[in-house]
Amino acid sequence: MIQFIDVSKFYEDVVLKDISFSINKGELAFITGPSGVGKTTLLKLIYAETIPDEGNITVAGWEIRDLKQRTIPYLRRHVGVVFQDFRLLHNKTVFDNVALALRIHNMHPKEIKEDVNEVLKDVKLKHKTNAFPQHLSGGEQQRVVIARAMVSRPTVLLADEPTGNLDSANSEIVMNLFKEINARGTTVLIATHNESLFHHTGRRVIYLKDTAIEREVSG
């Protein structure tokens, strides 16, 4: 589902060097390493926010390097992303924030309403449908972001430090949501420096260190 072959990315310095790994369809895996090691860049490469300087990346059958500007949106519709900084629109309600992902898909308003209500029920935020993001707690905002990422039923779901701003109780809720999404068949890749998220989960963990893959631990 996701394949990296000898991928390198440079900004002023080398950020990632000769990265090769693959994530299978339906897998839930973790990328970990200290802050600044390139976890976020690695995720950005997957949803084509940045393009590799060397090597090839394939995501759900799309070759990232061959993508044209006009085809990037269509790749992104297959990849749900849970951003570290949430990226919620503060002038829109919870419902509208989640519905936005489906409006982009040009879905019928009736279907949008049904799907959004269903996904808000899944993330236990049905009662916050008409609230604005700034009136929600950090955990609730994170669940809105997850709802927005999963509502369009993406093939791949990426999460960048999804529990970075959450307490342990909210972290557990969020992790359980990822497991549920994965159980429905979505490939999930989580980037985190929080080792407690993947300890004893039996899931594959890719360790990054000094711009390269240090080791892979299979669950």
Place this chain on the structure above:
Amino acid sequence: MRVLFYSIQSALKNLWAEKWINLLTAFSVGIGLLILSTFITVTFNMDSVLKRWARSFGIVVYLDDDISAEATDTVRELFKQDADVLEVNYISEDEALRELRLILGSEASILDDLERNPLPSSFELKLKRDLLIPSYVKKKAEEIEEMSGISQVQYGEKWLASLNTVTRIMKASSIFLGGAILIAIIFITYNTIKIFFYRRKEEIETLKLLGATKSFIRLPFLLEGLIIGIVGGTIGSLALFGIHSVLVAKGLDFIPSVRAIIVSIPDEIFLSVPVAGALMSFIGSFIAVGKIRY
């Protein structure tokens, strides 16, 4: 279609959220279009006046004193067959004298002492409107003067030159002022939409990451510009109608000379102003949104 519907909804919401700045922009567009449409109206009316004046312009062709009736008919036929000539009027010696008597009024008795009528017979020629170019008329007059049986050709050379200059200045001013105002409208809308675009930069980035196409992102901004232009144009149209109505109802009593330049407004202008506003604002928004890169 659903994207368009969503974009219209989104544009209307955004316009309402920033209603004051949008209203100010629409008013600026409206004022610009009002100035332009007023100028066009004045030009249109002035042009009508000039056309009316031009209709009275003629070349007077004096015939030789001893010209025969046959030769006069030949000259008349030549003028009638001339494609440049619109109208040919023959004024006999007697008619010319009658007109002179009318002009002199009570002083006409001085003509009684004349032994014979000193006035020559003449033709008054009206040229086609689009040929009233000083150089062309001069050439035409010279050609006529060369014809047999013609003693002299006269026309209002200076008057024609002034008429031509006024028309040229008006046309040039229309193009210059029109162009300047239309560019100003593009710039006004460009600025407003650019501000909105920067204010919603985060929203645009999020939309891009969620997989929105360029047209999905652009459309609400373009529609906002379009609506601002339509509203501005409508304001301009209504203001023009209002000013014209007041001028016609009250102003003419106080400034009668206004009648010469503001007679009527072409109906098309009331529709053209909002259309021009919409078009220019759309162009302004289009430039403001610019290229979207992923």
